[in-house]
Amino acid sequence: MASLRKTASEPRVRLNRERVIGAAIALADSGGLDALTMRRLGDDLSVEAMSVYNHVANKEDLINGMADTVFCEIELPSHSDDWRTAIRKRSISFRDVLVRHPWATTVRDSGTNPGAATLRHHDRVIGTFRNGGFSVAAAAHAFSAVDSYIYGFAMQEKSLPFTTPEETAAMAEILLAQLPTSDYPYLAELTADHVLKPGYRYSDEFLVGLDLILDGLESMRAGPS
Amino acid sequence: MASLRKTASEPRVRLNRERVIGAAIALADSGGLDALTMRRLGDDLSVEAMSVYNHVANKEDLINGMADTVFCEIELPSHSDDWRTAIRKRSISFRDVLVRHPWATTVRDSGTNPGAATLRHHDRVIGTFRNGGFSVAAAAHAFSAVDSYIYGFAMQEKSLPFTTPEETAAMAEILLAQLPTSDYPYLAELTADHVLKPGYRYSDEFLVGLDLILDGLESMRAGPS
DNA sequence: ACCTGAACACCGTTCAAGT
DNA sequence: ACCTGAACACCGTTCAAGT
Numbered sequence: 001m002a003s004l005r006k007t008a009s010e011p012r013v014r015l016n017r018e019r020v021i022g023a024a025i026a027l028a029d030s031g032g033l034d035a036l037t038m039r040r041l042g043d044d045l046s047v048e049a050m051s052v053y054n055h056v057a058n059k060e061d062l063i064n065g066m067a068d069t070v071f072c073e074i075e076l077p078s079h080s081d082d083w084r085t086a087i088r089k090r091s092i093s094f095r096d097v098l099v100r101h102p103w104a105t106t107v108r109d110s111g112t113n114p115g116a117a118t119l120r121h122h123d124r125v126i127g128t129f130r131n132g133g134f135s136v137a138a139a140a141h142a143f144s145a146v147d148s149y150i151y152g153f154a155m156q157e158k159s160l161p162f163t164t165p166e167e168t169a170a171m172a173e174i175l176l177a178q179l180p181t182s183d184y185p186y187l188a189e190l191t192a193d194h195v196l197k198p199g200y201r202y203s204d205e206f207l208v209g210l211d212l213i214l215d216g217l218e219s220m221r222a223g224p225s
Numbered sequence: 226m227a228s229l230r231k232t233a234s235e236p237r238v239r240l241n242r243e244r245v246i247g248a249a250i251a252l253a254d255s256g257g258l259d260a261l262t263m264r265r266l267g268d269d270l271s272v273e274a275m276s277v278y279n280h281v282a283n284k285e286d287l288i289n290g291m292a293d294t295v296f297c298e299i300e301l302p303s304h305s306d307d308w309r310t311a312i313r314k315r316s317i318s319f320r321d322v323l324v325r326h327p328w329a330t331t332v333r334d335s336g337t338n339p340g341a342a343t344l345r346h347h348d349r350v351i352g353t354f355r356n357g358g359f360s361v362a363a364a365a366h367a368f369s370a371v372d373s374y375i376y377g378f379a380m381q382e383k384s385l386p387f388t389t390p391e392e393t394a395a396m397a398e399i400l401l402a403q404l405p406t407s408d409y410p411y412l413a414e415l416t417a418d419h420v421l422k423p424g425y426r427y428s429d430e431f432l433v434g435l436d437l438i439l440d441g442l443e444s445m446r447a448g449p450s
Numbered sequence: 451a452c453c454t455g456a457a458c459a460c461c462g463t464t465c466a467a468g469t
Numbered sequence: 470a471c472c473t474g475a476a477c478a479c480c481g482t483t484c485a486a487g488t
Contacts, residue, residue: 015452038481050482051453059481106331108384119409127411136418139411144381144427145434149370152377156369159333184344186351186364193361202369209370209438212445216437240471263462275463276472284462 015047017055021065025101028066033103036063067107068115073097076124083132083221084214087142090125091150091210098154105154134221142217149213153206165201172196240272242280246290250326253291258328261288292332293340298322301349308357308446309439312367315350316375316435323379330379359446367442374438378431390424397421 013019023044028036038059042049056062075093077086098105114122122143129139162168172195181188194200238244248269253261263284267274281287300318302311323330339347347368354364387393397420406413419425 037479039479048454050455050484053482054452106380108380119404119412123409123412126415130411130414136415140415140419141430141433141437144378144430145374145437148377148381148434149374150377151380152373152375153369155331155333155376155380156373179344184348186355187344187348189355190351190361190365194365205366205369208366209373212366212370212441213434213438215444216441219440220437262460264460273473275465275474278463279471 015045015051015055017065019045020052020055021062021069024062025066025069028103029101033063033106036103063107064113064115067104068117070097070101070104071115071117071121073100074121076121077128083128083134084218086128086132087125087146088210088214091146092207094147094150095154095206098150099157102154102158105151105158132221134217138217138220141220145213145217146210149209153209157203157206160202163203165199168200168202169196240270240276240280242290244270245277245280246287246294249287250291250294253328254326258288258331261328288332289338289340292329293342295322295326295329296340296342296346298325299346301346302353308353308359309443311353311357312350312371313435313439316371317432319372319375320379320431323375324382327379327383330376330383357446359442363442363445366445370438370442371435374434378434382428382431385427388428390426393425393427394421394423 020041024036024041027041027044038052039049042052045052052062056065073093074097075090077090079086081089126139126143129142130136134142162171172191176188176191176196179188179191245266249261249266252266252269263277264274267277270277277287281290298318299322300315302315304311306314351364351368354367355361359367387396397416401413401416401421404413404416
């Protein structure tokens with residue numbers, strides 16, 4: 001029944017790699033990487049699961065393609081901004097992309113053979129540091145520090161079982177109620193005096209840490225190698 | 226055949242949660258989380274796969290248990306060190322643990338109901354900042370920044386297809402040879418002038434970024450909230 | 451050139467049955 | 470109380486067959 005198209009005139013779009021990857025991203029966005037199944041992907045494309053293999057070597061190739069596509073969504077550092085502004089903007093954009101595609105935090109396209117989008121992006125980031133006055137070594141340090149922070153923050157954020165301030169507060173109340181507060185006094189203090197403050201949002205921590213790192217990089221740039 | 230014990234006198238150790246989790250960690254350490262299969266785990270324990278369910282609710286429960294166990298391996302921040310030394314030591318220990326158990330980088334025990342080891346560890350880290358003179362808000366910032374960095378660094382490190390300087394150099398040569406260097410000039414420069422330098426090891430970047438963050442935290446602690 | 455259906459070797463998990 | 474075997478509903482992937 002599911003294989004019957006609604007009308008004979010339905011224009012049956014030809015399958016291609018781009019459509020396959022797009023549908024796969026949509027599937028992973030809404031249900032996580034676990035929901036991404038070749039059979040389910042075929043369903044979404046109104047095709048048998050095995051047809052997908054005509055456009056993708058295997059699941060690993062599919063996921064690499066997804067990662068490279070998602071990398072394209074990250075705003076490249078602008079040439080007209082100073083290094084700090086440029087890196088700050090692209091870092092914020094990077095995190096936004098990881099929030100939209102949480103599965104991407106655990107997928108490493110860079111592994112063996114990164115896609116073109118990934119290479120171009122990395123080149124531009126390193127170039128931004130170099131043109132901003134960083135030595136080659138300092139640019140390597142900066143790149144590593146900033147991207148490690150972004151990936152790690154996105155992963156921590158993803159693992160939180162709440163997002164809105166209301167959810168956070170509700171969760172914190174429960175945690176605090178069932179926590180043996182005498183065993184974990186500092187955790188209790190942090191929860192009561194910080195997390196439960198009105199308007200608290202873990203995501204606000206992102207810029208605090210990012211600016212802290214950018215400040216450090218500015219000193220590194222100005223100071224000795 | 227596999228179900229026959231070698232000798233009748235073999236002392237058949239009773240299964241328990243601890244042994245199950247230990248074997249699961251060993252399996253994931255050597256083959257990644259993909260290699261961790263209930264059936265394979267049963268094999269390693271000389272038991273049918275289904276017996277594992279007597280000691281573990283399901284695979285998710287198993288993985289949570291593994292994460293909490295691994296958290297115990299992280300050196301707690303010492304009470305006798307100043308905050309910076311204490312956090313630096315435990316951060317290095319944290320990364321060491323994630324290098325030993327790479328699968329743990331993508332597993333979040335903290336999610337819904339963190340284990341006792343995780344809670345105790347977090348409490349001690351926050352306490353170290355508080356006793357070091359950080360306000361509650363600053364301690365929250367510090368905790369978030371440091372742990373995001375550690376997780377992210379471990380993830381990047383895990384995804385690299387090389388570890389020793391020799392492997393790195395070999396990999397960099399190949400990359401450089403097949404890279405259209407005119408399209409990616411800065412990536413090429415970084416590879417040629419930095420990565421290919423004798424003794425280069427990506428893991429050395431860890432302390433550079435960590436100390437940069439600790440410097441920033443020291444300013445935050447001393448300066449205004 | 452692309453799509454299909456059946457098949458294979460796996461998964462996690464349930465459940466009745468054994469001891 | 471713990472372990473087992475068969476079974477169920479899934480996986481990724483191969484391959485011969487269709488168009």
